[in-house]
Amino acid sequence: MKSLKAQNHPLSDSRYELDLLESPETGIPFSEKLAESGLFPLKPTQIEILQLNLGKMCNQVCKHCHVDAGPDRKEIMNKETMMKCLEVLRQQDINTIDLTGGAPEMNPEFRWLVEEIRKIKPQAKIIVRCNLTIILANPKFYDLPEFFKKHKIEVVSSLPYFTAMKTDAQRGDGVFEKSIKVLKMLNEVGYGLENSGLTLNLVYNPAGAFLPGDQEG
Ligand code: SF4
Incomplete structure (x- = not known):
């Protein structure tokens, strides 16, 4: 089996992954989920x-x-x-x-x-x-x-x-x-x-x- 990158799979691109997390098509955007928990924007501690x-x-x-x-x-x-x-x-x-x-x-x-x-x-x-x-x-x-x-x-x-x-x-x-x-x-x-x-x-x-x-x- 090959890595996703070797298969040219879009999920091997982190930009694509981040866009997917933010996309309303795949559910509640990640930033909104964070906001619901009072964690947006994430800050370093x-x-x-x-x-x-x-x-x-x-x-x-x-x-x-x-x-x-x-x-x-x-x-x-x-x-x-x-x-x-x-x-x-x-x-x-x-x-x-x-x-x-x-x-x-x-x-x-x-x-x-x-x-x-x-x-x-x-x-x-x-x-x-x-x-x-x-x-x-x-x-x-x-x-x-x-x-x-x-x-x-x-x-x-x-x-x-x-x-x-x-x-x-x-x-x-x-x-x-x-x-x-x-x-x-x-x-x-x-x-x-x-x-x-x-x-x-x-x-x-x-x-x-x-x-x-x-x-x-
Ligand atoms: S790094 Fe990934 S591929 Fe390698 S053992 Fe861990 S989970 Fe498996």
Whole structure:
């Protein structure tokens, strides 16, 4: 499967997406919904989280992907931009850094960036949005669980369903099986185990315009 951009789909253009959100033809315009909640226009408040999207490159092409990532996307954050982000981190009282993508680990500067963040903020929460399968995608990623552990990274991963059929339909053939293998690798170094101090969060992504089910379930 190809990304929307590779398919020349109009939804790969953010301008088109924004126009769609504002169009009365698709329901109540987004700005009116914000106004209803007393939130229009949106204003910046204090920065709590610095979320860095390290690029659109990914080893998967999921149906629900909101950044249209995939193996055919080559746009990634370069080191120069990362250095500017680190400068922001030095200057601001930010205690959560959230690394996302694409598969953020595919950015060749990913490990360097994590190490630099740790030097600046030894106690900060660093989150990596890991799609799990990236760890098995290439031998150079096999040691990522140890790397995550070493830097006390909180791992947030998608696992849309507890059966292979539904997960693979949303995230690609074989994703469920690989995800379970990687979850076991993460368990082996302590992730998901009580009192290990290593947090592993699994996230359910709805594959359509509906909300996820009850959290407890
Ligand atoms: S793994 Fe994440 S970034 Fe990659 S295609 Fe799926 S949702 Fe998008």
